[in-house]
Amino acid sequence: xxxxxxxxxxxxxEGQEVNITCSHNxxxxxxxxxxxxxxxxxxxxxxxxGYKTKVTNEVASLFIxxxxxxxxxxxxxxSLSDTAxxxxxxxxxxxxxxxxxxxxxxxxxxx
Amino acid sequence: xxxxxxxxxxxxxxxxxxxxxKCEQNLGHDTMxxxxxxxxxxxxxxxxYNNKELIINETVPNRFSPKxxxxxxxxxxxxxxxxxxxxxxxxxxxxxxxxxxxxxLFFGEGxxxxxx
Numbered sequence: 371x372x373x374x375x376x377x378x379x380x381x382x383x384e385g386q387e388v389n390i391t392c393s394h395n396x397x398x399x400x401x402x403x404x405x406x407x408x409x410x411x412x413x414x415x416x417x418x419x420g421y422k423t424k425v426t427n428e429v430a431s432l433f434i435x436x437x438x439x440x441x442x443x444x445x446x447x448x449s450l451s452d453t454a455x456x457x458x459x460x461x462x463x464x465x466x467x468x469x470x471x472x473x474x475x476x477x478x479x480x481x
Numbered sequence: 482x483x484x485x486x487x488x489x490x491x492x493x494x495x496x497x498x499x500x501x502x503k504c505e506q507n508l509g510h511d512t513m514x515x516x517x518x519x520x521x522x523x524x525x526x527x528x529x530y531n532n533k534e535l536i537i538n539e540t541v542p543n544r545f546s547p548k549x550x551x552x553x554x555x556x557x558x559x560x561x562x563x564x565x566x567x568x569x570x571x572x573x574x575x576x577x578x579x580x581x582x583x584x585x586l587f588f589g590e591g592x593x594x595x596x597x
Contacts, residue, residue: 402583413485413571413588414524455522461584468537469586471516471524 374458379476388445390475392458395439401460403434403441404469408455414471418443419461445477453479484508487572487589494562495597501558502592504572512536513555514586515547516571524571530555559594567596 375393382388394403402421406414418425420432420441431444445452455474462468487504494500506513514537515527529537530549544560559566569591577584 406586411591413573413591414586415588416585419583419585457524468514468526468529470526473521473523 374460374472376456376458376472376475378473379478381478381480382448383480384449385447388448388452388477388479390443390445390456390458390477391440392443393440394458394460397438397460398462401462403432403438404459404461405430405432405443406457406459406469406471408457408474410454414457417456448477448479450479450481453477483589484587485572485574485589487570487592489592490590491593491595493595493597496562496564498562499558499560500562500594501556502570502572502594503554503556504589505554506572506574506587507553508574508576508587509553510574510576510587511552512575512577512584513549513552514573514575515555515557516573516588518569518571518591520568528555528557562594562596564596567594569593 404419405417407417408414418430418432422434425432433442455476457471457474459469485506512531514529516524518524527541528547532552533549546558549555571591572589573586575584575586
């Protein structure tokens with residue numbers, strides 16, 4: 371599976387929009403871009419998944435440019451409870467759903 | 482009502498002992514996984530089972546032996562525990578949706594293993 375690269379950490383303040391960008395230059399045609407969130411002492415939790423263009427759900431938006439070599443997770447108006455580690459991953463169906471986690475981005479939201 | 486549950490949540494043991502961690506999912510998923518998260522927070526896949534059949538084995542030492550009695554359960558047995566086995570072990574399950582082309586993983590809350 372192609373490797374993903376994202377910032378190790380980010381700081382933000384409550385109420386701000388946070389954008390976390392992930393690079394995946396070697397993404398394959400059948401890779402889906404997936405983001406997970408992990409709070410301390412909990413297992414990762416699925417946030418959003420996309421293949422191209424823009425995907426939005428009740429939690430976040432995912433922007434994917436035409437070349438798919440990067441993606442941006444957008445969290446609108448973050449709160450203190452959004453402090454967590456965010457992982458960008460590539461999911462490939464023929465890998466049996468195997469997810470390779472990178473080091474993630476540690477987001478710290480301050481009052 | 483927990484979707485993926487694992488026991489025990491905490492496990493403290495001595496080097497050389499044998500221990501097991503159990504995992505159960507009530508989501509009806511066909512695929513289950515074990516991940517290991519070390520002190521640096523890296524999550525590494527260890528094993529994956531699909532309908533009780535081993536499909537992924539990521540060069541894990543032979544001391545680790547997964548067992549899947551049925552598709553709702555995936556247990557992890559560890560023999561001759563070593564200091565380096567100290568970590569949080571996460572169980573997960575998934576079901577590939579061929580219409581939506583998604584395969585969201587649902588994780589348990591983790592089992593923190595400390596080897597002294």
